[in-house]
Amino acid sequence: QVHLMQSGAEVKKPGASVKVSCKASGYTFTNYYVHWVRQAPGRGLEWMGVINPSGGSTTYPRKFQGRVTMTSDTSASTVYLEVSTLRYEDTAVYHCARDPNGGTSAAFDYWGQGTLVTVSS
Amino acid sequence: QSVLTQPPSVSGAPGQRVTISCTGSSSNVGAAYDIHWYQQFPGTAPKLLMFGNGNRPSGVPDRFSGSRSATSASLAISGLQAEDEADYYCQSFDSGLRGYVFGTGTKVTVL
Numbered sequence: 001q002v003h004l005m006q007s008g009a010e011v012k013k014p015g016a017s018v019k020v021s022c023k024a025s026g027y028t029f030t031n032y033y034v035h036w037v038r039q040a041p042g043r044g045l046e047w048m049g050v051i052n053p054s055g056g057s058t059t060y061p062r063k064f065q066g067r068v069t070m071t072s073d074t075s076a077s078t079v080y081l082e083v084s085t086l087r088y089e090d091t092a093v094y095h096c097a098r099d100p101n102g103g104t105s106a107a108f109d110y111w112g113q114g115t116l117v118t119v120s121s
Numbered sequence: 122q123s124v125l126t127q128p129p130s131v132s133g134a135p136g137q138r139v140t141i142s143c144t145g146s147s148s149n150v151g152a153a154y155d156i157h158w159y160q161q162f163p164g165t166a167p168k169l170l171m172f173g174n175g176n177r178p179s180g181v182p183d184r185f186s187g188s189r190s191a192t193s194a195s196l197a198i199s200g201l202q203a204e205d206e207a208d209y210y211c212q213s214f215d216s217g218l219r220g221y222v223f224g225t226g227t228k229v230t231v232l
Contacts, residue, residue, distance in 0.1 A: 095167075
């Protein structure tokens with residue numbers, strides 16, 4: 001069965017960076033794009049970008065360009081999200097999610113359990 | 122900064138029918154991009170509930186249905202059950218932002 005397993009919670013100081021991992025199993029890793037979505041406490045869902053694990057091409061929304069980096073390791077079936085120059089408002093649960101459709105029809109059919117990143121001094 | 126607007130909350134008695142609207146613009150819903158819906162319980166990851174405007178993944182009861190018009194989409198829950206109490210989000214693509222957007226979210230309460 002499809003499973004996305006994320007790394008554990010992190011506490012970081014403002015200005016630091018954080019790297020979250022998402023290990024995929026139960027399907028052919030390189031056949032599906034993976035997106036990252038975050039949710040601040042008590043808030044809604046926010047799309048952070050997408051990576052094609054086959055080749056590593058990425059797309060980020062303007063809001064996150066220059067501060068977010070997504071990478072993939074096909075040998076480990078794992079994708080990574082790195083957020084730099086952390087601010088208090090980056091405190092959120094970060095989810096990876098698989099995309100069975102791609103393109104403008106992208107939907108998220110399997111999600112990781114989420115990784116809480118807390119930015120605190 | 123969600124570009125898809127949903128009512129903050131809807132409620133209904135067990136057995137009733139409730140609908141959740143998702144209103145967008147000409148760069149997303151109005152551009153005929155697919156609308157997807159997610160269900161989220163507190164402390165858990167969202168779950169895909171409806172995709173491609175009205176298709177249910179395996180295991181989703183047929184009490185859930187989706188529809189759309191020119192600039193809005195709707196999720197309907199018929200025969201409301203206590204287990205349907207959750208947050209619901211719509212999602213689509215926005216050509217202006219060149220990325221994916223979520224609705225503001227709706228909390229469904231079963232009275």
